[in-house]
Amino acid sequence: MAKQSGFLATLGFARDPGAPVPHRKNTSASATEVMPVPATVTIAMSMHIGAPCTPCVKPKDHVDVGTVIGSSPAFMSALIHSSVSGTVKKVDSILMPNGSKTQAVVIDTDGQQTLDPSLKAPEINSKEDFLEAVKASGLVGLGGAGFPAHIKLNPATPVDILCINGAECEPYITADEHEFLENYENVIYGITQVRKYLGVEKVLIGIEGNKPGAIALMKEKTAEYDYISVVTLPARYPQGAEKVLIDQMTDRQVPPGKLPADVGTVVMNVASIGFLGGYLKDGIPLTTKRVTVDGSAITTPKNVRVLIGTPIKDIIDFCGGYKETPAKLISGGPMMGIALMTDDFPVLKQNNAFLAFNEKDAKSFEPTSCIRCGRCVDACPMNLMPTKLEDGVLFKDVEILKEYGVMNCMECGCCAFVCPANRKLVHAMKLGKMYVREAGQ
Amino acid sequence: MNNKLIVSTSPHISSPVKTRNLMLDVIIALMPALVASVIFFGPRAILIEAVSVATCVVCEYICRKIMKRENTIGDLSAVVTGLLLAFNLPSSVPIYVPIIGGGVAIVVAKQMFGGIGQNFVNPALFARIVLMNSFPTLMTTWWAAGNFGADTTATASILANIKAGAEVGYTYLDAFLGNVPGCLGETSALAILIGGIYLICRKVIKPVIPLVYIVTVFVLSAILGLDPLMQILAGGLFIGAFFMATDYVTSPLTVKGKIIYALAMGVMTTLIRRFASLPEGVSYSILLLNIIVPLIERKTVPLPFGAVKEPKKAKEESK
Numbered sequence: 001m002a003k004q005s006g007f008l009a010t011l012g013f014a015r016d017p018g019a020p021v022p023h024r025k026n027t028s029a030s031a032t033e034v035m036p037v038p039a040t041v042t043i044a045m046s047m048h049i050g051a052p053c054t055p056c057v058k059p060k061d062h063v064d065v066g067t068v069i070g071s072s073p074a075f076m077s078a079l080i081h082s083s084v085s086g087t088v089k090k091v092d093s094i095l096m097p098n099g100s101k102t103q104a105v106v107i108d109t110d111g112q113q114t115l116d117p118s119l120k121a122p123e124i125n126s127k128e129d130f131l132e133a134v135k136a137s138g139l140v141g142l143g144g145a146g147f148p149a150h151i152k153l154n155p156a157t158p159v160d161i162l163c164i165n166g167a168e169c170e171p172y173i174t175a176d177e178h179e180f181l182e183n184y185e186n187v188i189y190g191i192t193q194v195r196k197y198l199g200v201e202k203v204l205i206g207i208e209g210n211k212p213g214a215i216a217l218m219k220e221k222t223a224e225y226d227y228i229s230v231v232t233l234p235a236r237y238p239q240g241a242e243k244v245l246i247d248q249m250t251d252r253q254v255p256p257g258k259l260p261a262d263v264g265t266v267v268m269n270v271a272s273i274g275f276l277g278g279y280l281k282d283g284i285p286l287t288t289k290r291v292t293v294d295g296s297a298i299t300t301p302k303n304v305r306v307l308i309g310t311p312i313k314d315i316i317d318f319c320g321g322y323k324e325t326p327a328k329l330i331s332g333g334p335m336m337g338i339a340l341m342t343d344d345f346p347v348l349k350q351n352n353a354f355l356a357f358n359e360k361d362a363k364s365f366e367p368t369s370c371i372r373c374g375r376c377v378d379a380c381p382m383n384l385m386p387t388k389l390e391d392g393v394l395f396k397d398v399e400i401l402k403e404y405g406v407m408n409c410m411e412c413g414c415c416a417f418v419c420p421a422n423r424k425l426v427h428a429m430k431l432g433k434m435y436v437r438e439a440g441q
Numbered sequence: 442m443n444n445k446l447i448v449s450t451s452p453h454i455s456s457p458v459k460t461r462n463l464m465l466d467v468i469i470a471l472m473p474a475l476v477a478s479v480i481f482f483g484p485r486a487i488l489i490e491a492v493s494v495a496t497c498v499v500c501e502y503i504c505r506k507i508m509k510r511e512n513t514i515g516d517l518s519a520v521v522t523g524l525l526l527a528f529n530l531p532s533s534v535p536i537y538v539p540i541i542g543g544g545v546a547i548v549v550a551k552q553m554f555g556g557i558g559q560n561f562v563n564p565a566l567f568a569r570i571v572l573m574n575s576f577p578t579l580m581t582t583w584w585a586a587g588n589f590g591a592d593t594t595a596t597a598s599i600l601a602n603i604k605a606g607a608e609v610g611y612t613y614l615d616a617f618l619g620n621v622p623g624c625l626g627e628t629s630a631l632a633i634l635i636g637g638i639y640l641i642c643r644k645v646i647k648p649v650i651p652l653v654y655i656v657t658v659f660v661l662s663a664i665l666g667l668d669p670l671m672q673i674l675a676g677g678l679f680i681g682a683f684f685m686a687t688d689y690v691t692s693p694l695t696v697k698g699k700i701i702y703a704l705a706m707g708v709m710t711t712l713i714r715r716f717a718s719l720p721e722g723v724s725y726s727i728l729l730l731n732i733i734v735p736l737i738e739r740k741t742v743p744l745p746f747g748a749v750k751e752p753k754k755a756k757e758e759s760k
Binding site for chain 2: 373
């Protein structure tokens with residue numbers, strides 16, 4: 001996203017990318033509550049980008065917190081650990097929110113939360129040790145993408161800037177804000193370690209201006225590190241999108257089809273770095289996650305630390321249950337989150353929020369004709385022309401889709417949000433990408 | 442949980458600004474000009490405006506019925522077209538003129554091409570040009586401001602006076618306030634400006650198109666030896682720049698395209714006023730530029746984020 005052009009954009013002489021989404025950070029002041037251990041957890045074997053893991057436990061096996069229960073020999077994958085102590089009930093195939101099926105390990109908990117005896121703080125003397133430790137931690141990008149961290153932290157090209165993504169631009173979600181407020185020591189420790197083994201010169205912590213508490217705290221706590229700066233980002237969606245964040249903080253633009261490392265940067269979500277800092281101290285792998293529970297159908301919106309694999313309905317019960325009949329349940333934020341068909345799904349590593357909306361808020365408007373107002377073109381952080389791309393989709397014209405760069409779309413939803421005609425533009429972009437992929441084969 | 446959940450693609454929230462709100466804002470923005478038209482041209486102005494709006498809405502309703510499509514009169518775009526058409530008529534026209542105009546605008550220019558969002562030219566302007574060519578005398582018979590129809594003597598408009606080399610006959614203040622002969626809604630630059638600023642404040646339009654258009658006319662008029670201030674205040678430039686040229690459907694989507702479009706309209710308007718046989722060129726300029734909008738758009742597609750411009754040579758070779 002080209003940075004805010006201010007006055008010129010107001011006059012219309014420059015684009016004004018992004019969307020004026022409401023913030024609704026209702027849980028900003030809610031300190032994280034730890035949820036009790038649920039009766040059973042269902043741990044999916046695919047909580048990352050890459051090859052799913054194969055379960056390495058069988059029914060009736062005893063597992064402890066941190067016992068490896070899934071692994072894969074593939075390069076692009078991440079280990080999966082038990083989040084509880086208890087007995088494996090079954091290994092089953094479950095439905096994932098995106099409609100695919102994956103293996104999952106269902107564990108009956110014993111409530112003891114005994115740590116696996118093999119767990120200990122990793123001993124790190126070299127970059128190889130460090131990457132091995134990251135791999136053993138099971139860390140994936142916790143911002144939502146689920147990219148395996150040991151691959152991200154071993155870039156092919158040299159990097160000089162580490163960006164910590166604490167923008168949290170999605171409405172409602174305050175889990176990352178609370179990572180800063182409640183876990184800043186581990187965040188900073190994680191930063192020092194990544195810097196040491198990755199050899200970056202500069203670390204930039206980006207936080208949107210609507211979180212002054214987190215900004216002030218991080219400024220104070222990082223004052224002694226001359227290589228860390230806290231950057232106040234404009235509170236405008238989609239500030240936390242990786243390419244947008246890099247552009248805003250470093251003035252470097254990641255070209256289409258390239259990775260942040262290609263412009264010498266690595267981006268880590270604050271929850272990822274906070275977890276890593278803690279792991280390097282105590283050796284407990286990724287077994288819990290802080291999630292924001294909010295929305296008009298939730299009785300008491302809260303930030304909750306939950307065990308991975310906890311059924312969503314248990315979390316909602318912990319937040320007082322539904323106060324109204326939920327009409328829509330979203331995993332993630334309202335701009336990019338996935339609508340779930342049931343609250344039986346278990347928590348995944350990369351989940352950061354669950355939002356339940358009543359019928360009024362879940363209502364979606366019928367699309368009307370495009371009036372070519374150009375709001376989508378103005379709002380697209382990737383400089384695309386969504387309305388033209390929608391034409392390409394309607395006519396199934398792969399040439400138009402390629403010419404107007406559909407593959408650059410990151411599905412942030414700015415276009416659909418601002419559309420006065422309620423066009424389902426993100427839906428069209430997803431279809432458009434599919435058409436292009438199909439045509440390429 | 443017993444009930445079924447709604448599953449849909451993200452995003453799950455949307456901006457409260459909808460097509461209908463935008464059209465309503467345009468209607469509100471046209472109200473100062475409507476008031477000015479009544480002040481300067483009397484109750485007959487209201488009659489013409491009402492007939493024009495009613496014709497447009499009825500035509501839209503009938504068209505959609507015949508085509509068996511969902512009815513779109515609720516989006517208020519037909520009301521906007523009706524108002525703009527009436528604002529482009531002299532107070533002296535017989536009542537059948539706005540009726541024919543409204544029919545042409547909605548049936549021919551808008552619905553035959555698929556309705557809202559599909560028209561390739563501004564319907565109100567298209568109708569005005571059809572009327573200009575069908576009823577050249579009726580469409581240029583101006584009653585002086587303040588003459589509510591009691592006296593049917595025609596007077597010449599400012600631009601016609603300038604064209605004929607005659608005395609302008611009016612002060613800048615007259616032209617700014619609208620106390621001059623002209624079409625119903627175009628005479629008062631002040632009223633249009635108030636409406637335009639309202640649209641800008643409500644973020645319905647951005648100033649780029651009107652600003653570039655008006656400044657281009659001003660500068661080029663000065664270069665060509667015309668009185669630049671009178672050129673921008675007289676005639677239909679303000680209503681054209683703020684309400685017609687900014688029409689979403691018929692203006693380019695890209696920033697660069699909008700600048701080129703407005704600049705070209707400014708040049709064309711001034712050239713028509715200075716060199717062609719017509720005294721006024723706003724309608725024709727906008728209409729012609731409407732037609733080449735797809736071309737402008739194709740040539741101004743923005744580069745995707747982070748993409749580097751191809752070197753010029755390679756680009757030319759690929760042509």
